[in-house]
Amino acid sequence: MTTLKGKGVYGAIALGRISVFTRREASVKRTHIEDIEAEKARLTKAKEKATEQLRAIYEKALKEVGEANAQIFEIHQMMIEDEDYNESIESIIETQSVNAEYAVAVTADNFSEMFASMDDAYMQARSADVKDISNRIISCLSDEGGSDAVSDEKVIICADDLAPSETVQLDKDKVLAFVTAFGSSNSHTAILARNMNIPAVIGVGTELLNTVKSGVFAAVDGYTGEIFIDPDEETVARLEKKRKEDEEKKHLLQELKGKENVTLDGRKINIYANIGSVDNIGAVLANDAGGIGLFRSEFLYLESSDYPTEEQQFAAYKRVLESMAGKKVIIRTLDIGADKQVDYFGLEKEENPALGYRAIRICLTRPEIFRTQLRALYRASAYGNLGIMFPMITSVSEVEKILEMCSEVKEQLKSEGVEVSDKVELGIMIETPAAAIISDKLAPMVNFFSVGTNDLTQYTLACDRQNANIEQFVDTHHEAILRLIEMSAENAHKHGTWIGICGELAADTSLTETFLRMGIDELSVSPTFVLKVRDAVRKCDLSK
Amino acid sequence: MVSKVVTVVNAEGMHMRPAGMIAKAAKEHTDSEIVMKANGKEIKAKAVMQIMAAGIKKGTDVELIVSGGDEQAVLDEFVKMFEDGFGE
Numbered sequence: 001m002t003t004l005k006g007k008g009v010y011g012a013i014a015l016g017r018i019s020v021f022t023r024r025e026a027s028v029k030r031t032h033i034e035d036i037e038a039e040k041a042r043l044t045k046a047k048e049k050a051t052e053q054l055r056a057i058y059e060k061a062l063k064e065v066g067e068a069n070a071q072i073f074e075i076h077q078m079m080i081e082d083e084d085y086n087e088s089i090e091s092i093i094e095t096q097s098v099n100a101e102y103a104v105a106v107t108a109d110n111f112s113e114m115f116a117s118m119d120d121a122y123m124q125a126r127s128a129d130v131k132d133i134s135n136r137i138i139s140c141l142s143d144e145g146g147s148d149a150v151s152d153e154k155v156i157i158c159a160d161d162l163a164p165s166e167t168v169q170l171d172k173d174k175v176l177a178f179v180t181a182f183g184s185s186n187s188h189t190a191i192l193a194r195n196m197n198i199p200a201v202i203g204v205g206t207e208l209l210n211t212v213k214s215g216v217f218a219a220v221d222g223y224t225g226e227i228f229i230d231p232d233e234e235t236v237a238r239l240e241k242k243r244k245e246d247e248e249k250k251h252l253l254q255e256l257k258g259k260e261n262v263t264l265d266g267r268k269i270n271i272y273a274n275i276g277s278v279d280n281i282g283a284v285l286a287n288d289a290g291g292i293g294l295f296r297s298e299f300l301y302l303e304s305s306d307y308p309t310e311e312q313q314f315a316a317y318k319r320v321l322e323s324m325a326g327k328k329v330i331i332r333t334l335d336i337g338a339d340k341q342v343d344y345f346g347l348e349k350e351e352n353p354a355l356g357y358r359a360i361r362i363c364l365t366r367p368e369i370f371r372t373q374l375r376a377l378y379r380a381s382a383y384g385n386l387g388i389m390f391p392m393i394t395s396v397s398e399v400e401k402i403l404e405m406c407s408e409v410k411e412q413l414k415s416e417g418v419e420v421s422d423k424v425e426l427g428i429m430i431e432t433p434a435a436a437i438i439s440d441k442l443a444p445m446v447n448f449f450s451v452g453t454n455d456l457t458q459y460t461l462a463c464d465r466q467n468a469n470i471e472q473f474v475d476t477h478h479e480a481i482l483r484l485i486e487m488s489a490e491n492a493h494k495h496g497t498w499i500g501i502c503g504e505l506a507a508d509t510s511l512t513e514t515f516l517r518m519g520i521d522e523l524s525v526s527p528t529f530v531l532k533v534r535d536a537v538r539k540c541d542l543s544k
Numbered sequence: 545m546v547s548k549v550v551t552v553v554n555a556e557g558m559h560m561r562p563a564g565m566i567a568k569a570a571k572e573h574t575d576s577e578i579v580m581k582a583n584g585k586e587i588k589a590k591a592v593m594q595i596m597a598a599g600i601k602k603g604t605d606v607e608l609i610v611s612g613g614d615e616q617a618v619l620d621e622f623v624k625m626f627e628d629g630f631g632e
């Protein structure tokens with residue numbers, strides 16, 4: 001048994017086999033081979049396996065995201081069969097007597113170069129598809145023996161760190177726990193783990209990937225941050241017991257379902273849920289959230305290979321609103337940039353992306369993108385109780401511009417005879433110190449505020465969310481942050497504007513009473529935290 | 545051999561989805577050789593990457609040439625795909 005320790009970011013226990021997450025862009029070595037025919041046979045086998053994987057992904061996508069979005073994986077299968085592509089690979093193997101991995105990698109470079117040099121942004125982005133299928137073939141070539149990647153067993157994912165785009169692609173039904181060598185408690189892996197209700201341990205250090213191997217049995221304790229690799233019987237028994245107790249405790253919380261979010265002295269508050277995709281609605285309803293306080297619309301953009309159309313967006317928003325059947329649904333407009341990148345936006349690499357071209361800044365300078373989203377949102381508004389929220393606000397003039405565009409879009413739709421709700425609430429995120437400081441001026445302009453504590457913390461304390469080295473300096477309870485929230489709450493209420501908190505801090509039950517005393521009207525948390533926060537609210541007595 | 549000139553009507557031109565549809569259809573007709581001529585290039589209809597790489601935009605004339613198999617029926621099928629804007 002080997003024990004490693006990192007930082008637990010979600011308290012839960014998992015026991016199962018490890019699957020090491022390998023990035024498909026592994027470096028490829030050029031090796032000389034003797035048997036050209038054998039190498040070509042290896043290639044054929046790998047291609048068959050890659051095609052089989054793509055067929056499975058296509059089937060899965062077909063069910064989850066519909067035919068239009070699944071089609072890409074069918075085209076990827078065709079690309080693998082492409083004559084020119086294959087001729088190139090085989091001729092490199094034959095003429096240079098090299099390994100198939102190398103031949104695929106060189107061919108991938110040539111073909112993706114060809115697309116990248118085209119004068120059409122859409123076609124330029126296709127070079128990523130060539131790289132994607134090539135990497136898939138290369139990974140099929142390299143793990144000819146092991147087949148744990150296609151197993152149906154749930155696994156503990158071990159990785160150096162996971163990018164948002166990588167987590168999107170993970171099959172979430174097959175993840176027991178996340179363990180990463182790097183990453184901070186604000187990283188996407190951590191957020192995802194909380195959303196999924198599974199243990200996560202981060203910052204284990206470089207020895208993680210030197211120690212773990214796919215297929216090895218392990219136990220993860222998300223409370224203590226410990227990982228037991230190949231644990232002895234005693235450890236297995238101890239953790240299995242802890243896991244059962246844990247489940248019982250969570251079961252007790254379930255009994256709070258259907259109960260009100262009310263303090264002992266009668267103060268009521270709304271507890272909503274944060275979600276990042278239509279798939280999470282089940283979790284929102286299962287955990288009895290009163291609404292959706294933050295629906296991140298980025299998934300529509302992150303999962304797509306081109307700008308999602310008004311129709312696609314409308315369909316997604318309508319589905320959420322209808323599923324929530326009249327309960328409040330607050331959809332945040334596009335928050336791309338910084339740590340969430342999308343190829344087809346063609347954003348330049350920035351020195352300092354958190355302070356860069358992101359979120360509302362993109363929307364205000366590329367109004368065509370913003371207008372498409374606003375049109376889709378307003379069209380969907382007729383199907384439920386919609387709130388629209390704008391991220392990364394720093395000034396009054398930004399809000400003026402946004403409100404102007406909103407009313408333009410609304411009027412335009414009405415003139416087209418489209419049904420639009422007149423009850424759409426508009427709100428802004430308070431996630432920059434600037435917005436909190438001028439909240440007295442912003443409050444009369446909107447219906448609600450929602451405090452994004454993750455970014456507010458990062459900007460107030462000058463601490464990069466993604467930098468694990470400065471974790472010790474990130475004091476999420478810092479007085480400066482709490483004062484900014486309190487100030488925003490006071491200013492909001494002066495103007496009849498309501499205020500919620502949708503950042504990670506909203507789920508921190510050691511602050512629930514503090515927030516209630518500030519007069520916060522709504523807390524929006526991961527679906528799995530709704531009942532825990534309800535429990536905390538019901539134990540508060542503000543009269544004391 | 546039969547041929548016909550068609551014009552690309554899709555706003556996005558011959559991007560990934562139409563290219564995929566053409567290549568898929570071309571592969572189903574194993575008896576026919578289907579070639580497209582556009583922008584001075586000759587493109588094999590079953591080579592999805594060639595079609596994409598040709599960068600055929602909206603309004604471009606494409607000559608469809610079918611040889612072998614049930615030529616006219618295959619040609620008609622492809623002409624219809626172009627005219628329908630590949631279902632977009």
